[in-house]
Amino acid sequence: MTKRSTPPFQHTPYDGSSQPFTVGLKPLEEMEFLEPDQHLGRYLAEKERLFGNRLEAVFRAEPDTDGAQQEVLDLIADNLQRFHCRTHRFHVGGVSVSGSSGDVSLGDRPALLTASRLVQEDLVLMRPGPGGYRLAAASLCFPSSWSLAEKFGQTMSGIHETVPGFNNSRMGQMVARLFDNLKAGQLVGRFNWSVYPDAQLHHPEPRQVQLDGSDNALARLFIRVERQTLRRLPGTGDILFTIKVHHDPLSALEGLQNCAQLAEGLRQQLLALDADQVNYKGLAETRIALAEALKRLAA
Numbered sequence: 545m546t547k548r549s550t551p552p553f554q555h556t557p558y559d560g561s562s563q564p565f566t567v568g569l570k571p572l573e574e575m576e577f578l579e580p581d582q583h584l585g586r587y588l589a590e591k592e593r594l595f596g597n598r599l600e601a602v603f604r605a606e607p608d609t610d611g612a613q614q615e616v617l618d619l620i621a622d623n624l625q626r627f628h629c630r631t632h633r634f635h636v637g638g639v640s641v642s643g644s645s646g647d648v649s650l651g652d653r654p655a656l657l658t659a660s661r662l663v664q665e666d667l668v669l670m671r672p673g674p675g676g677y678r679l680a681a682a683s684l685c686f687p688s689s690w691s692l693a694e695k696f697g698q699t700m701s702g703i704h705e706t707v708p709g710f711n712n713s714r715m716g717q718m719v720a721r722l723f724d725n726l727k728a729g730q731l732v733g734r735f736n737w738s739v740y741p742d743a744q745l746h747h748p749e750p751r752q753v754q755l756d757g758s759d760n761a762l763a764r765l766f767i768r769v770e771r772q773t774l775r776r777l778p779g780t781g782d783i784l785f786t787i788k789v790h791h792d793p794l795s796a797l798e799g800l801q802n803c804a805q806l807a808e809g810l811r812q813q814l815l816a817l818d819a820d821q822v823n824y825k826g827l828a829e830t831r832i833a834l835a836e837a838l839k840r841l842a843a
Contacts, residue, residue, distance in 0.1 A: 552792035553800065554581070555769050557735035559809040565709055565821055567718050569732040569774070577623050577731060577773060578663055579788050580631045585643020587664040590745055591685045595657070601748070603657055604696045605669075605681035612669050612780040613655035613681060619777070619784070620659045620667075621650060632662065656683055668785040670723065675699045677723050677783065686745045686789045688738055688770060689826070708820035728778035736770040737813075738825055739834065745789060755830040761837040762794040767810070797841060804842045811838035 562568045594602045605613065621639070624632040631642040638647040639662060652658045660667050660683035671680035676699040684692045695703045700719060704710040710719075726732070741753050743766055755761050769790040776783050797803050814827070814835055822828050 552790075552796050553767075553806070554579075554790055555735060555771055556806055556809070557769060558737050558767075558813045559806055560812070562735050564737065564813060564817065565707070565715070567715060567722065568734045569722065570734070572731045572733045572773060574623065574731060575627045576733070577775075577786075578620070578628065578665060579771065580628050580642075580664060584631060584641065584664055587686075587745065588641060588644050588661065591660060591683075594685050594746060595661075601691075601693060602685045602746075603654070603660075603683050604692055605654055605656060606671075606697075609669060609671070609681040609782075610653075610655070612671070612777055612782045613659075615777045615779050615782075616667060616669070616784055617650065617655040617659040620662060624662060656681055659683070660685070665786040665788045668787070670700075670783040670785055672723075672781065673699075676701065676720060679703060680782065684787075686787070687748045688736070688768060688789070689747055689750045691748045706824065708818070708824050722774075723783060726774060726776045726783060728776045731773060731775045733771060733773045736772070737810075738768045738770075739794070739827060739830075740766045740768045740791070742766065743791060743793070745791060751826045752828070753826050753830045753834075755833045755837070760795075761833060762797070762841065765794045765834075767792050767794050807838045807842040811835050811842065814838070 621634070624639070625634055633640040637651060638649045640647050641662060648658060648661045650658060656667055656669070666684045666686055667682065668679060668684065669681040670677040678699045679696055682692055682696070700723070701711050701716060704716065710716045739753050740747065741751060741764065753765065755765065769792070771788040771790065773786045774783060797807055800806065814831055817825065817827075817831070822831055827834065
């Protein structure tokens, strides 16, 4: 998969290196855990806006998750100190973050909320129980068409109830085994991609993408790539699930040296989706026009 040092298009899982609606996990190094980029200040500012105006919509935690939340904060602080000292400067009791107007106090609680104020990633805690792993705590500011209020406390099968093929195929069973077998010290990652009609980061509602067949049809659309990581917390045994959203204008593909390759790769993956997958991605009325626009771009 193509990885670029400067966004847009830092990750392009639609180039054929990953397949949609598959687990597709790959091992990661510790230095790859977090991805602060030039949009760090903008992402953190949007998080602060949501924390101030819609806290219950973007943050929830079961009362007995304090220990796990502190583990996450310690883990993230350690990683930032080791690998991202250019964007995060630690001092007694706090952190100065590049592009942010104020310091983050490491003593603030809830600890998961404090950790979320340091990074562009959303942070989700999955806790084992009799019905499988459930969503026990989360700071979820940039969801891709799902609501924390609706999914909080649900198990993996409930969270993925609307995902085509998850609960009625091997995918759900594979994810359950992965969660059970994931060892502390392991770090794995995967990608999702979607197409969105605007540049908003906070997208809890399902969307249907509309597109005409004009030559500038791509100008209003964005390719949204989720970079997800999984790791088990060594103390509590909970699993930390991180989601970093890359939200790139599709029109910017035209300026890339490998434009034809990426446009054709996205077109092929789009055409390979079955009817349920197309509906889930909100592209039922758009697939043909989008595929034609990408074909023109690839040519």
